[in-house]
Amino acid sequence: ALMLSLRITPFGERKRQRLVVARDITKIYHLNMIRRDFVANASHELRTPLTVIAGFLESLIDASATPPNHRRPLTLMHNQAERMRLIIEDLLTLSRLEMYEHPEVQESVDVPDELHLILQEAHALSKGRHAFSIDIDEDLLLLGSQPELRSAFSNLIFNAVKHTPDGTEIRIRWSTWSDGPELRVEDNGPGIEPEHLPRLTERFYRIDKARSRESGGTGLGLAIAKHIMNRHDARLLIASEIDRGSTFSCVFPHARAIPRDEAEHTTAP
Numbered sequence: 140a141l142m143l144s145l146r147i148t149p150f151g152e153r154k155r156q157r158l159v160v161a162r163d164i165t166k167i168y169h170l171n172m173i174r175r176d177f178v179a180n181a182s183h184e185l186r187t188p189l190t191v192i193a194g195f196l197e198s199l200i201d202a203s204a205t206p207p208n209h210r211r212p213l214t215l216m217h218n219q220a221e222r223m224r225l226i227i228e229d230l231l232t233l234s235r236l237e238m239y240e241h242p243e244v245q246e247s248v249d250v251p252d253e254l255h256l257i258l259q260e261a262h263a264l265s266k267g268r269h270a271f272s273i274d275i276d277e278d279l280l281l282l283g284s285q286p287e288l289r290s291a292f293s294n295l296i297f298n299a300v301k302h303t304p305d306g307t308e309i310r311i312r313w314s315t316w317s318d319g320p321e322l323r324v325e326d327n328g329p330g331i332e333p334e335h336l337p338r339l340t341e342r343f344y345r346i347d348k349a350r351s352r353e354s355g356g357t358g359l360g361l362a363i364a365k366h367i368m369n370r371h372d373a374r375l376l377i378a379s380e381i382d383r384g385s386t387f388s389c390v391f392p393h394a395r396a397i398p399r400d401e402a403e404h405t406t407a408p
């Protein structure tokens with residue numbers, strides 16, 4: 140089949156004509172498919188040997204015959220195996236997200252509920268080093284995929300914890316703005332240099348690789364969040380100012396908003 144990319148722009152003196160530019164993207168589409176399948180297969184194949192390695196390391200750490208001075212290097216190896224497992228899981232998540240354009244199952248997602256759960260985990264991750272403030276419209280639910288939305292929102296909220304210093308304030312807001320329902324995660328952390336902003340959602344793009352690794356990041360969180368937003372016809376907006384902080388927003392179309400009282404009277408399809 141032929142894949143075409145079409146661009147239609149107003150044309151002519153009074154802009155009443157239309158200029159249609161068609162580009163054959165069949166090759167790009169196929170190359171993209173090959174890349175996606177390769178990443179999915181490679182990640183899948185790496186999963187089993189890694190599970191075996193981590194399993195043996197764990198039993199060696201616990202074994203009474205293990206010399207005490209071997210425990211530390213074994214634990215370090217086990218931690219690295221665990222890091223690799225998280226990267227592989229995220230790569231598999233990304234290739235699954237790329238498989239179809241929209242979530243297979245969509246339901247009315249209780250976003251306030253999800254946010255309360257994510258916040259409990261964020262508190263645990265922060266260990267009291269951050270101050271949280273929450274402003275959630277309890278009556279606003281969303282049509283979408285529950286596991287996907289949870290994963291996107293938790294990536295943004297955990298990032299605000301992982302990438303900002305002690306004492307940072309993190310503000311979470313969920314309500315309808317002029318553009319539609321919106322989740323905002325705002326921090327007054329160190330902020331991000333403007334030149335990084337357009338590249339933050341690329342796979343493995345990290346401002347400070349060493350620091351991100353230390354914080355347990357895979358470098359895939361924002362790429363995953365962006366994919367999930369695209370699948371929900373939503374936008375991921377990032378604004379940041381050095382020394383002032385960063386704001387990550389997910390802006391959904393009005394059509395996805397479900398008032399709570401309506402959700403209670405409709406049954407999922």
Ligand code: ADP
Nearest residue numbers: 298299302345346347351356357358359360361
């Ligand atoms: P990671 O696993 O490293 O968190 P992400 O894709 O989630 O990967 O984020 C990419 C990079 O964006 C991070 O490594 C970090 O440098 C930067 N970043 C993300 N969120 C914030 C934030 N709230 N404040 C400052 N930098 C951030």
